[in-house]
Amino acid sequence: MANMRLTRNEMPSQAPDVRNKNFLEVALGYTEQQAIDEAKRCLNCKNRPCVSGCPVNILIPDFIKEVAEGNFEKAYDIISLSSSLPAVCGRVCPQESQCEKYCVRGIKGEAVAIGRLERFVADYHNKNKNSKVNKPESNGHKVAIVGSGPSGLTCAGDLAKKGYEVTVFEALHLAGGVLVYGIPEFRLPKAIVQQEIDSLKALGVKVETNTVIGRTLSVDELFDDGFEAVFIGSGAGLPKFMGIKGENLKGVYSANEFLTRVNLMKAYKEDSTTPIMKAKKVAVVGGGNVAMDAARCALRLGAKEVYIVYRRSLEELPARKEEVEHAMEEGIIFKLLTNPTEIIADDNFSVKAIKCDEMELGEPDASGRRRPVKKEGEGITLEVDAVIMSIGTAPNPLIKSTTEGLDTTAWGGIITDENGKTTREAVYAGGDAVTGAATVILAMGAGKTAAKAIDEYIKNK
Numbered sequence: 430m431a432n433m434r435l436t437r438n439e440m441p442s443q444a445p446d447v448r449n450k451n452f453l454e455v456a457l458g459y460t461e462q463q464a465i466d467e468a469k470r471c472l473n474c475k476n477r478p479c480v481s482g483c484p485v486n487i488l489i490p491d492f493i494k495e496v497a498e499g500n501f502e503k504a505y506d507i508i509s510l511s512s513s514l515p516a517v518c519g520r521v522c523p524q525e526s527q528c529e530k531y532c533v534r535g536i537k538g539e540a541v542a543i544g545r546l547e548r549f550v551a552d553y554h555n556k557n558k559n560s561k562v563n564k565p566e567s568n569g570h571k572v573a574i575v576g577s578g579p580s581g582l583t584c585a586g587d588l589a590k591k592g593y594e595v596t597v598f599e600a601l602h603l604a605g606g607v608l609v610y611g612i613p614e615f616r617l618p619k620a621i622v623q624q625e626i627d628s629l630k631a632l633g634v635k636v637e638t639n640t641v642i643g644r645t646l647s648v649d650e651l652f653d654d655g656f657e658a659v660f661i662g663s664g665a666g667l668p669k670f671m672g673i674k675g676e677n678l679k680g681v682y683s684a685n686e687f688l689t690r691v692n693l694m695k696a697y698k699e700d701s702t703t704p705i706m707k708a709k710k711v712a713v714v715g716g717g718n719v720a721m722d723a724a725r726c727a728l729r730l731g732a733k734e735v736y737i738v739y740r741r742s743l744e745e746l747p748a749r750k751e752e753v754e755h756a757m758e759e760g761i762i763f764k765l766l767t768n769p770t771e772i773i774a775d776d777n778f779s780v781k782a783i784k785c786d787e788m789e790l791g792e793p794d795a796s797g798r799r800r801p802v803k804k805e806g807e808g809i810t811l812e813v814d815a816v817i818m819s820i821g822t823a824p825n826p827l828i829k830s831t832t833e834g835l836d837t838t839a840w841g842g843i844i845t846d847e848n849g850k851t852t853r854e855a856v857y858a859g860g861d862a863v864t865g866a867a868t869v870i871l872a873m874g875a876g877k878t879a880a881k882a883i884d885e886y887i888k889n890k
């Protein structure tokens with residue numbers, strides 16, 4: 430008999446005025462009893478709209494049924510058929526606009542907390558697993574993966590399970606892509622990402638860090654070394670700026686640089702050698718997940734006032750709903766319908782203030798969202814000593830410029846067909862390098878599709 434409660438089980442979490450001073454994980458996860466209770470809210474409906482709402486089509490009602498019966502390992506096995514990073518996706522996927530959006534229970538109440546259940550199952554498995562991973566027998570074929578973000582790791586895992594000898598080449602000194610250098614510890618503990626990478630290594634995947642493809646080695650040299658196919662999952666790490674006066678002042682960061690210093694280089698630790706400006710008043714320009722992460726990190730580094738400066742309204746904020754709510758609870762100040770026009774300097778060429786126009790919403794633009802237009806008036810000036818630009822990123826042109834025959838779009842996205850095949854023979858691509866900045870689950874989906882295509886390509890060669 431289903432649990433017909435209209436509301437979902439809350440997930441225990443650190444109190445806002447405690448967590449905004451530490452980098453420990455905010456949400457603490459369900460207990461076994463809470464998970465079973467929430468799972469019983471699933472009606473196991475026949476047409477399963479949640480499954481089609483999931484970009485990798487996890488068999489959601491099937492795994493939830495196992496949770497409801499207390500069979501957590503069986504639930505894990507079902508998720509694993511479709512997803513290789515469930516502990517990550519359970520934490521960072523925008524479920525409210527994917528699986529949970531289509532949950533029938535959402536019509537008259539709150540959707541079943543699918544993401545929280547996925548997280549519970551993955552954490553349960555990681556805590557209790559005693560099964561040894563069996564390394565598949567090699568099929569003698571070598572595949573190179575460029576980039577160790579979710580697209581590259583998924584592609585690597587799927588190919589390794591089929592017996593391919595897979596090497597992942599990563600530019601940074603640690604594997605994980607945005608999962609380690611971008612998303613902060615308090616949303617996604619790095620130990621969880623490391624666990625997922627260790628599982629891949631146990632399958633035989635080799636990871637070569639500090640290797641920049643296009644500099645240390647070219648794609649051509651990978652083929653010379655005997656790799657029969659290459660997957661490019663190099664992400665979209667090139668920051669964009671607004672082009673306004675003052676963006677070259679001391680105290681202006683791109684969100685990527687700021688977050689890399691904090692997350693990858695652990696600048697928040699007392700003994701860290703990574704320099705970071707501990708500003709008192711910070712303006713973060715942008716409204717996506719990246720902006721929320723940067724703002725919440727700035728607060729945890731000790732800033733007294735942190736502003737999100739966003740040119741549209743709350744309704745158009747692209748960040749995950751939960752992240753916006755968490756940021757508000759923690760004390761981030763939202764300056765909505767506000768568009769920066771200039772960053773003002775002090776006598777030392779450091780940031781002193783940010784000048785902004787006040788905006789209102791006009792007619793919808795090409796994206797379907799109402800276009801922000803400048804309101805009459807003088808605008809506002811916020812006194813700040815640091816500005817973090819978080820208005821988007823693009824793929825880095827390095828690989829394109831060093832690989833013959835690899836076509837890209839005008840904005841730098843690698844062009845592929847629906848299977849991830851690029852315009853260069855035996856080279857595949859996926860994730861943010863193809864789509865521009867998107868989501869973890871879409872990157873994973875692209876890695877999966879490409880792994881299938883690479884397998885077929887090598888078998889039919």
Ligand SMILES: Cc1cc2nc3c(=O)[nH]c(=O)nc-3n(C[C@H](O)[C@H](O)[C@H](O)COP(=O)(O)OP(=O)(O)OC[C@H]3O[C@@H](n4cnc5c(N)ncnc54)[C@H](O)[C@@H]3O)c2cc1C
Pocket residue numbers: 521522523575576577578579580581598599600601605606607608611612613640641642643662663664665666688718719722749825827828859860861862866867868869870872
């Ligand atoms: C701060 C932040 C927060 C986010 N929050 C969320 C969220 O909550 N939910 C969500 O779903 N998505 C979120 N995203 C988006 C999501 O993380 C990305 O869409 C996803 O990581 C893309 O995966 P990827 O594999 O394509 O690339 P990435 O994760 O970017 O990984 C690419 C890797 O390739 C490496 N690389 C680049 N060039 C080379 C080269 N030439 N040679 C070797 N290696 C190279 C990079 O160092 C990097 O490690 C967030 C992104 C950021 C930046």
